[in-house]
Amino acid sequence: MSDFALSFDKASRLSAERAMAVSPLVWKLKRLFNIGSERELREALRVINMLAKEVINQRRKMGFSKHKDLLSRFMNNVDDETCLRDIVISFLLAGRDTVASALTSFFWLLAKHPQVELEILLEADKVIGANKELRSFEELGKLHYLQAAVYECMRLYPPVQFDSKFCVEDDVLPDGTKVKSGTRVTYHPYAMGRLEDLWGEDSMEFRPQRWLKGGVFHHENPFKYPVFQAGLRVCMGKEMALMEIKCVTLSLIRSFHFKLLPPVVNHATPRFSPGLTATFRFGLPVIVGDRKIEFSE
Ligand code: HEM
The missing domain is CATH 1.10.630.10 (Cytochrome P450)
Incomplete structure (x- = not known):
């Protein structure tokens, strides 16, 4: 499996585990001190964000203004890079594993x-x-x-x-x-x-x-x-x-x-x-x- 797929699976699992924690305080403390599962989650998110940005950069190089695929349409209407990155990740999360x-x-x-x-x-x-x-x-x-x-x-x-x-x-x-x-x-x-x-x-x-x-x-x-x-x-x-x-x-x-x-x-x-x-x-x-x-x- 690619680094992206592995990181994606890990981030999904760890995020779901957050929701099932006895108290949110547990993962919030781990996040504060960057330890355990929160450290793993941060690393997985770094890989995902990097690769999602790469997808956008590649599309930019190919030219998107005349393309009609979903990402090009978003790129024609959204200037904020972080927002675009999150759109790519949201669609992957929503459409891949489901x-x-x-x-x-x-x-x-x-x-x-x-x-x-x-x-x-x-x-x-x-x-x-x-x-x-x-x-x-x-x-x-x-x-x-x-x-x-x-x-x-x-x-x-x-x-x-x-x-x-x-x-x-x-x-x-x-x-x-x-x-x-x-x-x-x-x-x-x-x-x-x-x-x-x-x-x-x-x-x-x-x-x-x-x-x-x-x-x-x-x-x-x-x-x-x-x-x-x-x-x-x-x-x-x-x-x-x-x-x-x-x-x-x-x-x-x-x-x-x-x-x-x-x-x-x-x-x-x-x-x-x-x-x-x-x-x-x-x-x-x-x-x-x-x-x-x-x-x-
Ligand atoms: C069997 C497959 C799928 C199921 C069961 C499913 C189910 C759901 C559910 C329950 C939500 C609501 C989530 C929430 O509000 O917390 C949702 C939202 C969404 N889904 Fe799907 N989904 C599937 C496939 C897909 C695919 C293939 C895409 C696109 C490529 C997609 C894109 C989205 C998007 C963008 C939202 C957010 C909509 C909004 O908040 O306005 N989904 N989906």
Whole structure:
């Protein structure tokens, strides 16, 4: 792995650990004396900042005024170097591990539910054509079962499993709960996705059909399914993320077969573990085979 990726992973982990500390005083003292995890975090951030600035410098050398990619657009409108650097890092943080986490969970669920994988393949053959490649964004939109399966996957395994906000001034929630200024308020998509009150008695089952009405995908209220958050600060990359997850899954499962490796000591079941972005603690060991050739045991 590159220095950037290693530092990025380390900084994400250490920042998440800050949030889980018994008291913020612990990490604040460590930061003051530049010791332990805070020293490691500072070093990781130095590497990340340096490389993010390098990305911006390279783009500047290439010329950005006529380019239409996201970074060039930001560079055309933002002069502050530190702000640009933070934009690069925010988009990486928001878009890198979240999609990877969703894909890992999805491949795990598909391996455990071959009938769902089969439905996705049959739908793809019907809409796109057997042995044909996806041609357009519109065609992707016709894959209702695939979309339902992706939503169902993230209901049970949301990449952002909980998310906190701090109240700026005294407020009252719609149900009358008073929230004092400075209070930390957390919503928990992982817990909400499993509530029987919200999803019914089969809330723990992976059942893509719950998202379909007459074979057509239908959205749920985002406040019931806050996987991408809801309201004004909803995820800016939602549609891009969904497109990535669906395209990667389709192109891989149409060509390859993924078989879970037999349980390994201590890794018996993949463990969904918290972090800034949740992921499977020991990765997802699989054997990859050609879809046209059956696996032999
Ligand atoms: C499955 C994948 C993804 C999930 C589950 C997800 C989820 C979320 C969530 C829960 C938030 C709210 C965070 C907060 O307010 O604390 C958020 C914000 C955001 N996401 Fe995503 N995200 C995903 C992919 C992406 C991608 C691919 C991008 C862009 C490349 C992206 C860009 C952003 C940005 C810029 C924000 C901040 C929006 C704002 O504060 O106004 N996300 N996302």
